[in-house]
Amino acid sequence: MKHFLFSLSIVLLAAGCSSELKKEKTPVLSSEKRAKEKIYSIDNRPKEIESDCVFDTSSYKFTSEILLKFDRKIRFSWNKNNRQAIVKFPKGDSLLLSIGGCNHFGYSAEYRTDASAFSNPDYLMEKTTWLARNFLDNGFDTNYLRFISNKQYILERDENDWKYYSVEIDSLVAENEIYDGFGFKRVGKRTHISIGGYIN
Numbered sequence: 001m002k003h004f005l006f007s008l009s010i011v012l013l014a015a016g017c018s019s020e021l022k023k024e025k026t027p028v029l030s031s032e033k034r035a036k037e038k039i040y041s042i043d044n045r046p047k048e049i050e051s052d053c054v055f056d057t058s059s060y061k062f063t064s065e066i067l068l069k070f071d072r073k074i075r076f077s078w079n080k081n082n083r084q085a086i087v088k089f090p091k092g093d094s095l096l097l098s099i100g101g102c103n104h105f106g107y108s109a110e111y112r113t114d115a116s117a118f119s120n121p122d123y124l125m126e127k128t129t130w131l132a133r134n135f136l137d138n139g140f141d142t143n144y145l146r147f148i149s150n151k152q153y154i155l156e157r158d159e160n161d162w163k164y165y166s167v168e169i170d171s172l173v174a175e176n177e178i179y180d181g182f183g184f185k186r187v188g189k190r191t192h193i194s195i196g197g198y199i200n
Contacts, residue, residue, distance in 0.1 A: 062099040106198035
């Protein structure tokens with residue numbers, strides 16, 4: 001009988017320890033933590049939590065600063081969905097600019113002008129240089145200017161309404177800098193001239 005009671009107490013003790021281990025593996029979360037863990041983006045990955053951002057998430061701050069550096073009196077509006085500043089120039093031209101990010105600090109500048117500009121390669125390269133010089137920063141400006149002046153770019157896509165150029169980076173470019181290249185696209189009655197990159 002003693003043997004039976006001893007065996008029973010070992011079984012009960014083991015069961016109790018097992019349930020304690022299970023409790024330790026599944027900690028009780030506060031409702032706030034549970035809510036944060038259940039936030040998902042459209043592609044079903046967890047959204048970034050602001051405190052985990054490597055870079056400042058306020059793209060408005062950086063975009064505003066570079067626009068005001070270009071012209072203290074410049075007027076612009078915001079497209080909050082795309083996090084872009086929109087500048088309207090005389091004769092219907094416009095600039096769309098976005099600087100900032102969380103895990104990637106990006107630069108995206110696009111100039112929109114008349115469709116006839118698409119047939120003028122000199123004008124397209126001149127505007128691409130202008131975008132890089134005035135609206136990129138942190139080395140993206142000087143590196144793009146060097147790539148363009150040294151012809152360190154390759155025509156990757158050449159279609160009726162779209163030309164895209166990649167750039168050939170060199171040893172002066174930091175490892176964490178990604179250059180998206182530049183491109184020209186004819187969309188209806190407009191030509192879009194775009195350039196960009198990001199820090200990884």
